[in-house]
Amino acid sequence: MANFIDRRLNSKNKSTVxxxxxxxxxxxxxxxxxxxxxxxxxxxxxxxxxxxIIPKRDLSEPTFHQGGGGIKDKVHPGNDQFSTGDKIxxxxxxxxxGAGQGDASDSGEGEDEFTFSISKEEYLNLLFEDxxxxxxxxxxxxxxxxxxxxxxxxxxxxxxSNIDIVKSLQGSIARRxxxxxxxxxxxxxxxxxxxTLNNDKHDNIQxxxxxxxxxxxxxxxxxxxxxxxxFDLRFRxxxxxxxxxxxxxxxxxxxxxxxxxxxxxxxxxxxYILLYLFLSRSYKNIDVVYIRHHxxxxxxxxxxxxxxxxxxxxxxxxxxxLMNEIICERYDNQWNIYGAQxxxxxxxxxxxxxxxxxxxxxxLPKSRYFSYIEITQRAHQTLWKxxxxxxxxxxxxxxxxxxxxxxxxxxxxELFKKSTQSAA
Amino acid sequence: MTNYQNEKTQKIKITxxxxxxxxxxxxxxxxxxxxxxxxxxxxxxTYTNQIEVITxxxxxxxxxxxxxxxxxxHWTFGKKFIQTEQNYKRGQMGLAYEIVINSSPxxxxxxxxxxxxxxxxxxxxxxxxxxxxxxxxxLFKSWTDASSIIDYLLFAKNYIAxxxxxxxxxxxxxxxxxxxxLMSHGVDRYKRPQKISLDEELKRQSERAEYLQSxxxxxxxxxxxxxxxxNEKKYQFPKEPQENILYFIEKNAPLLKPWQREIVRIVRKxxxxxxxxxxxxxxNEGWACFWHYTILNHLYDEGLVTDKFMLEFLxxxxxxxxxxxxxxxxxxxxxxxxxxxxxxxxLRRICxxxxxxxxxxxxxxxxxxxxxxxxxxxxxxxxxSFISQYLSPKLIRDFKLFHIHDDSDNNYVEIGAIHNEQGxxxxxxxxxxxxxxxxIEVNIQIIDANIDGDRALTLRYTPHNDVELxxxxxxVLKHLHYLWHFDVKIVQETKSGEDxxxxxxxxKNKDD
Numbered sequence: 001m002a003n004f005i006d007r008r009l010n011s012k013n014k015s016t017v018x019x020x021x022x023x024x025x026x027x028x029x030x031x032x033x034x035x036x037x038x039x040x041x042x043x044x045x046x047x048x049x050x051x052x053i054i055p056k057r058d059l060s061e062p063t064f065h066q067g068g069g070g071i072k073d074k075v076h077p078g079n080d081q082f083s084t085g086d087k088i089x090x091x092x093x094x095x096x097x098g099a100g101q102g103d104a105s106d107s108g109e110g111e112d113e114f115t116f117s118i119s120k121e122e123y124l125n126l127l128f129e130d131x132x133x134x135x136x137x138x139x140x141x142x143x144x145x146x147x148x149x150x151x152x153x154x155x156x157x158x159x160x161s162n163i164d165i166v167k168s169l170q171g172s173i174a175r176r177x178x179x180x181x182x183x184x185x186x187x188x189x190x191x192x193x194x195x196t197l198n199n200d201k202h203d204n205i206q207x208x209x210x211x212x213x214x215x216x217x218x219x220x221x222x223x224x225x226x227x228x229x230x231f232d233l234r235f236r237x238x239x240x241x242x243x244x245x246x247x248x249x250x251x252x253x254x255x256x257x258x259x260x261x262x263x264x265x266x267x268x269x270x271x272y273i274l275l276y277l278f279l280s281r282s283y284k285n286i287d288v289v290y291i292r293h294h295x296x297x298x299x300x301x302x303x304x305x306x307x308x309x310x311x312x313x314x315x316x317x318x319x320x321x322l323m324n325e326i327i328c329e330r331y332d333n334q335w336n337i338y339g340a341q342x343x344x345x346x347x348x349x350x351x352x353x354x355x356x357x358x359x360x361x362x363x364l365p366k367s368r369y370f371s372y373i374e375i376t377q378r379a380h381q382t383l384w385k386x387x388x389x390x391x392x393x394x395x396x397x398x399x400x401x402x403x404x405x406x407x408x409x410x411x412x413x414e415l416f417k418k419s420t421q422s423a424a
Numbered sequence: 425m426t427n428y429q430n431e432k433t434q435k436i437k438i439t440x441x442x443x444x445x446x447x448x449x450x451x452x453x454x455x456x457x458x459x460x461x462x463x464x465x466x467x468x469x470t471y472t473n474q475i476e477v478i479t480x481x482x483x484x485x486x487x488x489x490x491x492x493x494x495x496x497x498h499w500t501f502g503k504k505f506i507q508t509e510q511n512y513k514r515g516q517m518g519l520a521y522e523i524v525i526n527s528s529p530x531x532x533x534x535x536x537x538x539x540x541x542x543x544x545x546x547x548x549x550x551x552x553x554x555x556x557x558x559x560x561x562x563l564f565k566s567w568t569d570a571s572s573i574i575d576y577l578l579f580a581k582n583y584i585a586x587x588x589x590x591x592x593x594x595x596x597x598x599x600x601x602x603x604x605x606l607m608s609h610g611v612d613r614y615k616r617p618q619k620i621s622l623d624e625e626l627k628r629q630s631e632r633a634e635y636l637q638s639x640x641x642x643x644x645x646x647x648x649x650x651x652x653x654x655n656e657k658k659y660q661f662p663k664e665p666q667e668n669i670l671y672f673i674e675k676n677a678p679l680l681k682p683w684q685r686e687i688v689r690i691v692r693k694x695x696x697x698x699x700x701x702x703x704x705x706x707x708n709e710g711w712a713c714f715w716h717y718t719i720l721n722h723l724y725d726e727g728l729v730t731d732k733f734m735l736e737f738l739x740x741x742x743x744x745x746x747x748x749x750x751x752x753x754x755x756x757x758x759x760x761x762x763x764x765x766x767x768x769x770x771l772r773r774i775c776x777x778x779x780x781x782x783x784x785x786x787x788x789x790x791x792x793x794x795x796x797x798x799x800x801x802x803x804x805x806x807x808x809s810f811i812s813q814y815l816s817p818k819l820i821r822d823f824k825l826f827h828i829h830d831d832s833d834n835n836y837v838e839i840g841a842i843h844n845e846q847g848x849x850x851x852x853x854x855x856x857x858x859x860x861x862x863x864i865e866v867n868i869q870i871i872d873a874n875i876d877g878d879r880a881l882t883l884r885y886t887p888h889n890d891v892e893l894x895x896x897x898x899x900v901l902k903h904l905h906y907l908w909h910f911d912v913k914i915v916q917e918t919k920s921g922e923d924x925x926x927x928x929x930x931x932k933n934k935d936d
Contacts, residue, residue: 002456002473002551003529004449007482008536014485015505022502025597061500062605062899064866070891072830075855077758078749079826079842086839090830116506 023122029054030118034126054114128278128416147240158235171232180222187218248283248368249331250276253319253341257294258311260344264375267405268342269306271373274412275340283336289326293319299326316347316383317354324362339363339370345381352382356390364394371415372399438726443733447540455544456551458728462719463552466795470555471570472529475547479536484508486523486533492694493525494577496584498600524550526558526701528570541736544729548719553712560803561707563700573697579625580690587683599684602903603670603691608865610670610692611699633682636675665869665884669904670695672870678879679909688907703806703861710764711802713745714772717765747823758855763823767810770819771798781817812856817848827854832890863888868914880911885926887916893926901929 023030033052082088118126154167194211197204252272254265279286290305291297297318300308323339331337347355364370372387374380380401390397400411441458442451456475463470478486488505489495524532532550534543558564588596603610666672673680674688701708720737723729747762748754771789774782775797778790789797801814820843827850829840840854841847857863872882881904885893897914904912913928 002460002475004452004456005474005476006449007476007478007533010478010482014482015488015502017497018488018499018502018505020502021497021499021593021597022506024593025499059503060896061601062896062903063608064606064868064897064900065894066864066866066888067892067894069832070887071832071889072891073840073854073857073889074828074830075758075825075851075858076750076755076828077747077823077825078751078755079824080749080751082826082839082842084839084842084844084847087836088839089836090834114503114507116510 023118026054026059027126029058031126034123051115051117056114059114124277124281127274128281149238150241151236152239153237154234155237156234158237162235162238164234164236167234168228168232171234172228175229175232176225176227179225183218183222187215187222190215190218247285247287247334248279248336248338249287249289250279251289251291251323251326251337251339252305253291253293253323253339254305255294255314255316255319255343255346256292256308256310257314257346258309259314259346264344265306267375267402267408268373270405270408271342271402271412272340274409275338275371278412278416279338287331287335289323291319291322291326293322297322313348314343314346315351316341316343317351317358320355320358320363324358327363327366333366337367339367341370341372343372343374343383345374345376345378345384347381347383349382352386355383356386359387359390359397360394364390364397367396369396369398372397373402373411374399375402377403438728440730441728441733443540443730445539445541447538447543451540452534452543452547455540456547458723459544459548459552459719462722463548463556463715465722466715466718467799468552468556468715469559470530470552471527471559473551473555474529474531475551476531476533477536478533480512483523483533483535484512491523491525492577493527493531493574494581496581496600496690497588498604499597500604522546522550524554525573526554526564526568526570526697527573530555530558530570531574539736541733542740544733545716545720545737545740548716549712552719553715554708556715557704557708557711557802560799561700561704561806562804563704563806567700568697576625576693580694583629583686583690587687591681591683596687598906599687600691602906603688605900605903606669606673606907607691607695609868610668610688610695612668612671612696613862629686633686636682636685661873661875662870665871667867667869668692669868669870669883673904673907676873677908680907684907700806703808703859706760706764706767706807706859707802707805707810708764709761710766710768713741713761713765714768714798717741717769749824758858763811766819766822767814768798768801770816771801771814774816779818785816786814807859808856808861811859812852815852815855817843817845820848820851825851825855827851866893868893871915878911880913881908883912883914884923885914885916897927898929898931901927905929 030052033054154164190211194208194215197208197211250272254260254268256265276286276288288302290300290302292300292305292310293314293316294310294312295315295318299322319341327337359370374384384399384401387397387399391399398415400415402408402411441454444451452475456473484505486493487508488501490501490504495501522532522534524530530551532546532555534546538546558570564570584596584600662672662676670688670692674685674692677685680688720729720734724734745759745762745765747759748756772794774786774790775792775794778786783790801810805813824843826842827840827847828837830837841850843851867886867888868883869886870881871884874880874882887893893914893916901912901914911928911930913925915923916926918924
């Protein structure tokens with residue numbers, strides 16, 4: 001006795017709950033892995049998920065098991081050279097003793113790692129957990145309405161390129177069946193009658209001939225029903241749907257004067273990557289504008305931005321001016337504008353008040369958010385002091401001080417942490 | 425039986441079954457019918473078969489829940505799932521062709537991707553091989569209750585889900601972690617467990633929870649604390665050492681909440697359910713392999729399956745029962761499928777064509793009816809006793825088995841015995857010991873719960889052959905401490921006869 005059951009259509013993601021439990025349990029390790037992985041990405045590479053690596057040691061489930069020492073007796077197959085009483089020097093590493101997971105050493109090679117992938121969504125969620133975009137509510141009001149064409153059923157009229165063949169042929173079949181059914185019924189009846197006549201002992205030639213003729217006409221009538229008719233045609237129908245746009249532009253401003261070395265730039269780069277990833281959670285299209293400056297500002301591409309060296313003094317206001325110009329030229333009020341400025345704090349002392357004015361009067365009113373990070377080991381200079389005044393009077397401006405690489409992620413979190421009272 | 429006779433009379437005009445690679449339910453039915461007929465001919469007694477066709481993804485789900493068709497939610501199953509999925513995607517492993525569950529009706533999973541031949545192999549292997557083993561072997565008969573396991577697992581899943589809602593996921597998770605760490609010490613090895621039944625379980629559950637709590641409270645309330653001197657104990661508790669640690673915890677841990685006791689009980693019951701499978705791996709797989717081999721060959725002899733079918737079947741079969749040699753890079757210990765299969769084949773040979781050597785080693789069975797002998801062997805042994813009873817010199821020679829004696833006091837390992845006249849018995853004895861759970865699993869027993877004093881729990885580790893307790897002992901003790909709530913320690917007797925503490929939780933900063 002056996003019953004066959006087809007379970008293939010049952011839900012297959014029985015383990016999803018357990019997978020979530022696993023992620024929840026190892027959140028800390030996974031988060032660590034995620035924030036380490038950020039260093040290896042380009043600024044705009046956000047499409048991929050991430051491989052998570054956790055040392056197996058952290059995952060092991062301990063049980064009582066036998067350890068080393070003592071006497072162990074083992075039987076193996078395939079003896080090709082040994083005789084009773086042979087003494088073999090112990091192999092350097094104990095092998096095949098089946099002692100289990102406990103043997104993994106803390107140091108050195110041979111420690112297994114547990115690697116698995118998480119999706120892009122899971123990756124971003126972990127990276128930016130508890131963070132939120134400042135002034136998001138305001139943004140949503142500002143978002144412009146755009147239209148998207150979406151499928152919406154079928155209609156009887158349309159252009160030829162939109163013909164839906166399957167639907168049309170279904171219509172054709174239905175029409176033909178409907179139009180010929182009574183004739184077919186009659187045809188069957190006549191054919192049956194003809195059959196009985198044929199089987200009859202008598203000749204019945206007259207009757208037969210009449211029947212045959214009648215059958216012929218019926219068949220012709222059935223054939224005359226057209227295979228396809230304009231009535232059958234069905235067209236795919238499209239409708240326009242309003243979608244809020246999600247356009248944002250991110251300005252990366254960086255000081256590239258002689259005092260900014262490559263290490264400082266790398267730190268700034270990480271900050272920009274984080275910002276980009278973070279923005280990409282809310283906006284579909286993000287423009288990135290790179291502006292670098294020493295005494296003069298210049299718009300450049302990503303590579304030049306990070307990897308070319310300039311010498312000379314520093315006038316930060318030049319970059320802000322350029323940013324303001326670009327906004328006026330290219331990014332009208334349909335765009336969500338974000339600014340991020342990185343510097344080592346050096347600025348020509350007389351220029352700092354000008355930076356403050358530019359920010360307060362020109363840039364901040366147009367921007368959703370502007371953040372300033374200062375990467376330096378030294379004491380703050382004039383720029384920091386003036387920016388502090390800006391911070392006091394504006395909610396969409398934030399500044400933080402970064403000393404070393406490890407500060408970046410915490411500082412970023414600090415800048416964007418969820419405010420307890422929602423931004424009005 | 426009547427079917428078989430009918431077939432015999434028509435034998436002349438037999439047409440072989442279809443051997444297209446793609447299976448259909450109709451074809452599966454035909455094969456199943458023929459296999460059932462042959463199984464019946466060889467007196468294989470089985471639970472009713474419930475054969476479920478599933479996809480590869482579902483197979484991975486089944487893997488993750490260690491073969492339980494219904495499992496409660498826990499991260500460790502998620503980890504297993506991710507591991508399986510990764511390995512499978514990278515092509516490092518194929519999935520098993522089948523999973524079979526010791527339940528009544530006996531559930532077996534067939535994978536959609538298998539060819540028709542593979543499905544036939546799997547049906548013969550799982551639905552008749554494993555199934556008859558589950559029903560016939562003495563360990564399964566007396567230790568598990570196939571008819572109620574599905575209900576019980578369902579009860580467990582719902583109960584734990586309920587607990588999560590009431591007490592939070594983290595609490596439940598911590599309790600389950602602690603129980604899992606002690607899972608292999610949650611079985612009664614010698615005492616026959618109670619049968620479990622869903623109705624009773626539900627009826628008694630709340631009642632039991634209250635009762636247990638009141639018992640425990642009473643126990644601790646009666647402790648007279650004032651007049652007792654610190655080290656003087658009024659009575660020993662527990663009276664005898666307890667090897668079932670989880671059972672002891674469930675009944676006696678002072679501060680466990682009722683729902684936690686129930687979870688301890690669930691883990692304990694599930695551990696108990698899997699206990700016979702641990703002890704009969706070689707036999708169980710060997711038996712199933714022997715029968716898929718015998719049944720399909722029987723069908724071939726009758727002309728019911730084609731040469732093409734047999735070639736594909738033998739290809740898979742040979743892969744399954746291959747035994748790499750000790751110096752092969754594929755070697756990872758003795759393959760239970762290979763050992764078990766060859767032992768049953770050899771047993772049949774001893775019955776049918778005994779040599780002089782067989783008659784000397786196996787006087788009772790040489791020349792006996794092989795079907796009777798095999799059934800007897802399947803029903804009354806576990807791996808350890810099966811090997812020490814039936815491993816023949818011929819098989820030792822075929823496998824070229826040799827025994828290595830490894831004493832950590834020496835800087836060499838010694839060949840204890842090889843496949844020759846002097847070595848047969850020693851090799852056999854050592855191989856059997858290798859499957860003796862009391863040698864493999866750690867012997868740890870609760871010897872004292874100091875209920876007059878600080879409520880410290882003491883366990884004793886009794887080493888087998890002086891093998892030390894593995895490094896993870898401190899981690900496991902943390903889990904035990906979580907359940908017991910007071911100090912726990914493990915002691916081991918030193919050579920001078922004193923007890924030495926080898927691990928404790930919370931850890932004490934004292935030198936040894």
